[in-house]
Amino acid sequence: MGLEIICTGDEVLTGKIVNTNYSYISQKLEDVGLAVRWGTTVGDDRESLLRAFQLAAARADAVIVNGGLGPTVDDLSQEIAARAAGVELVLHEAWLTRMEEFFRRRSRTMPPNNRKQAMLPATAELIDNPIGTACGFALDIGRARFFFTPGVPRELRRMLEEQVIPRLLALSGLQAAIHLKRFHSYGLGESHVDSLLAGLEALVPDGSVKLGFRAHYPQLETKLTVRGADMDDVRRKLDPLAREVRKRLGNFIVAEDEETLEGIVLDALASHRASLSIVETFTGGQIAARLAHLPGAEAVFRRGVVARDLGEIRAAVGLDEATPTAEAVAGVARQRTGATHALAVLIDLDAGADRIDLGGTIHLAIATAQGVATRRSRILGGREWVRLGAVELALDCLRRHLLGLPVVERIDFEKT
Amino acid sequence: MGLEIICTGDEVLTGKIVNTNYSYISQKLEDVGLAVRWGTTVGDDRESLLRAFQLAAARADAVIVNGGLGPTVDDLSQEIAARAAGVELVLHEAWLTRMEEFFRRRSRTMPPNNRKQAMLPATAELIDNPIGTACGFALDIGRARFFFTPGVPRELRRMLEEQVIPRLLALSGLQAAIHLKRFHSYGLGESHVDSLLAGLEALVPDGSVKLGFRAHYPQLETKLTVRGADMDDVRRKLDPLAREVRKRLGNFIVAEDEETLEGIVLDALASHRASLSIVETFTGGQIAARLAHLPGAEAVFRRGVVARDLGEIRAAVGLDEATPTAEAVAGVARQRTGATHALAVLIDLDAGADRIDLGGTIHLAIATAQGVATRRSRILGGREWVRLGAVELALDCLRRHLLGLPVVERIDFEKT
Numbered sequence: 157m158g159l160e161i162i163c164t165g166d167e168v169l170t171g172k173i174v175n176t177n178y179s180y181i182s183q184k185l186e187d188v189g190l191a192v193r194w195g196t197t198v199g200d201d202r203e204s205l206l207r208a209f210q211l212a213a214a215r216a217d218a219v220i221v222n223g224g225l226g227p228t229v230d231d232l233s234q235e236i237a238a239r240a241a242g243v244e245l246v247l248h249e250a251w252l253t254r255m256e257e258f259f260r261r262r263s264r265t266m267p268p269n270n271r272k273q274a275m276l277p278a279t280a281e282l283i284d285n286p287i288g289t290a291c292g293f294a295l296d297i298g299r300a301r302f303f304f305t306p307g308v309p310r311e312l313r314r315m316l317e318e319q320v321i322p323r324l325l326a327l328s329g330l331q332a333a334i335h336l337k338r339f340h341s342y343g344l345g346e347s348h349v350d351s352l353l354a355g356l357e358a359l360v361p362d363g364s365v366k367l368g369f370r371a372h373y374p375q376l377e378t379k380l381t382v383r384g385a386d387m388d389d390v391r392r393k394l395d396p397l398a399r400e401v402r403k404r405l406g407n408f409i410v411a412e413d414e415e416t417l418e419g420i421v422l423d424a425l426a427s428h429r430a431s432l433s434i435v436e437t438f439t440g441g442q443i444a445a446r447l448a449h450l451p452g453a454e455a456v457f458r459r460g461v462v463a464r465d466l467g468e469i470r471a472a473v474g475l476d477e478a479t480p481t482a483e484a485v486a487g488v489a490r491q492r493t494g495a496t497h498a499l500a501v502l503i504d505l506d507a508g509a510d511r512i513d514l515g516g517t518i519h520l521a522i523a524t525a526q527g528v529a530t531r532r533s534r535i536l537g538g539r540e541w542v543r544l545g546a547v548e549l550a551l552d553c554l555r556r557h558l559l560g561l562p563v564v565e566r567i568d569f570e571k572t
Numbered sequence: 573m574g575l576e577i578i579c580t581g582d583e584v585l586t587g588k589i590v591n592t593n594y595s596y597i598s599q600k601l602e603d604v605g606l607a608v609r610w611g612t613t614v615g616d617d618r619e620s621l622l623r624a625f626q627l628a629a630a631r632a633d634a635v636i637v638n639g640g641l642g643p644t645v646d647d648l649s650q651e652i653a654a655r656a657a658g659v660e661l662v663l664h665e666a667w668l669t670r671m672e673e674f675f676r677r678r679s680r681t682m683p684p685n686n687r688k689q690a691m692l693p694a695t696a697e698l699i700d701n702p703i704g705t706a707c708g709f710a711l712d713i714g715r716a717r718f719f720f721t722p723g724v725p726r727e728l729r730r731m732l733e734e735q736v737i738p739r740l741l742a743l744s745g746l747q748a749a750i751h752l753k754r755f756h757s758y759g760l761g762e763s764h765v766d767s768l769l770a771g772l773e774a775l776v777p778d779g780s781v782k783l784g785f786r787a788h789y790p791q792l793e794t795k796l797t798v799r800g801a802d803m804d805d806v807r808r809k810l811d812p813l814a815r816e817v818r819k820r821l822g823n824f825i826v827a828e829d830e831e832t833l834e835g836i837v838l839d840a841l842a843s844h845r846a847s848l849s850i851v852e853t854f855t856g857g858q859i860a861a862r863l864a865h866l867p868g869a870e871a872v873f874r875r876g877v878v879a880r881d882l883g884e885i886r887a888a889v890g891l892d893e894a895t896p897t898a899e900a901v902a903g904v905a906r907q908r909t910g911a912t913h914a915l916a917v918l919i920d921l922d923a924g925a926d927r928i929d930l931g932g933t934i935h936l937a938i939a940t941a942q943g944v945a946t947r948r949s950r951i952l953g954g955r956e957w958v959r960l961g962a963v964e965l966a967l968d969c970l971r972r973h974l975l976g977l978p979v980v981e982r983i984d985f986e987k988t
Contacts, residue, residue, distance in 0.1 A: 169608060169609075169610075170598050170599065170607070171595030171597070171602065172595075173595070174595045175590075175591060175594065176590055178587065178613070179587030182586050183586065191586070192587075193614075193620065194613070194624075195585060195611075195613030197594070197610070198610060208610075370588060439865070440861045440864030440876075441857030441858065441859075441860030441876050442858075442861045442865075444856055444878045445855075445857035445858045448857055448880060449855070449856035449858075449955070449959055451955075453856075454881065457879070458884060459878065459888055460856075460857050460876070460877065462850075462857065462860045462873075462876030463874065463876070464870040465870065468875055468909075471909075472909075493887075493888075539865070543865055
């Protein structure tokens, strides 16, 4: 099925805002097995919109249009959709009533210009927006089915997932029951994970499984899309595949689906009724900043200490040794703050100006009442790369320690 | 001048990466007074590329193409450009030599497939890439001048600014001497700044000044583009305008051009030969994380302490009071760590689940040998909004204190 996306709006056209709606829509469609073939960006301008709609109508089977459904004069999507389809705009009474209720529930009167949002092309099918005043709609222009969606990200997301994708899957003739399973890993590069998972798709020989990746250093996301006759069918195919992914990627999977590494660490600490103190240097507070603000962290996060100077670290935790080791720092930080767990991350950063081969040596220790676990790692790639890598390594070692996994396991990013 | 952008590549088309190159190019062109009229995204696919080039060639005066100049088989820009222009691909000997040198300087032999990067359409004008192996080029297709640029962001940026924009300005007939002046402010909303700067463009009556904004909460960027016959002319117009902006926005300007708020704070501390300790709660280490990792911070940043619990803060800084105030915490943190300056940011976050009207009350104090300055602020808008706002408020109060400006000055984001 030939599928296109048209993004409208001066702010997107001029780059004033980065077009994350485009990548969101495109990824969501990829995830359900629908490939986007063409993307167009135009401003709030009648001539460009009409031309964009006409070109897509002649090329595609289905088109998603984003933006231009608001109440102001520069919101033109309904008007130009009607013109491109050669039909009139008519008032959609049911949506007008919904909007009036929307304002009434908020103890406000609907401003007159919102009425415009209930004017739809005569042949349009209304698409519900349960959380805003901009309804979506679908209609045929030329040979293509067009789906109009709001520019507000949370309204777009809800409408796309609940309303538009099921319609697209029905149009495409693809099996409509579908599930996207995601694995978040740390420590393995994309090509390494790709080779570890070689042959995975073929375990389900009917072609209904698709494997994909999304790298955002330091983490990698592995995506498994499974299609079936119904959700039971999908589940039947997915369960053994998910087990296989967990087996092949092993300890490197840090979280699945909506989970995060820091959320897993926080949950593990909470379930152990544990508490955590952190001592960090060049990471500058960023390890603490991943955890300490989360809901629930107030009961778990004990204390964070940041200093760039080892002497200062020594003074802060109350340690006598001239050159304190990460082990010593973690041990004494645990005792002094009364936490069950203490993490110390001391970094020797290479001297000199930032450069692509600037590295850092990360000395990491986790102290508990039972003893101290340590990890040493060297990462190259410039200040930013070392810092981001060290934050992730620290959180991952904490996860491994809390879950009883080996804290020391070689990762692709480190040099020895 | 009708101007278009074509972004190529499967990763951009499928949303696997967010298309920040598009917004970068578009903003840069806006900044020099060139408005983009149409954006197209296509994959690494011969048919789509050819169609995209042909459509743009019929519509536009100038087109910037991004991506597809690499050495691999899915990099197709040169091939399709030649086909669209109806010319042959020929080897550009000078660029081949440059590439061979590029590899020789890195003690490597050029792989054979890089030779492809020196194959250019016969009528192309080479555009230099001083930092990579993908040269750019320009050629006419249909009625439009096409400019081909590499997808690697730093190579794109350098080529666009140094090579492509001057050529576009020459094509457009606009005055080519141009300067973009940027002011970063904190505490005033976009519409407020817009009204404060009303009439500014008209101070230079020849229309050569353009005012624009870019909001990224909590900061706002005000952009002033000035055009002239030569750089002296530009400077003559800009200087009084910049003074006027500084006068009207006053203490709310936190930095200009490439400067950052945290960089200004660090420089001010360094020039006072001062040192800084920070105590924070719900911000979770993020105030420290903005400063502590910067080059030079190792000499200025003394110590950061993070805790979610006031009792823990008390224990960490060694304070006896049962309910410590920000003043008391900052005072004792300064004494205990021997820093010249101490910042304490204690936040009372509203109870309950996150919601759009969840707020936080920020108690902020800056202690020096001369005394303690305080600031209290209430921000509404959910956990994330409160946290981001508090980090910025803290850094801005520090800036104000260090520069001798009033620490207390009402901002648009706070409720009282």
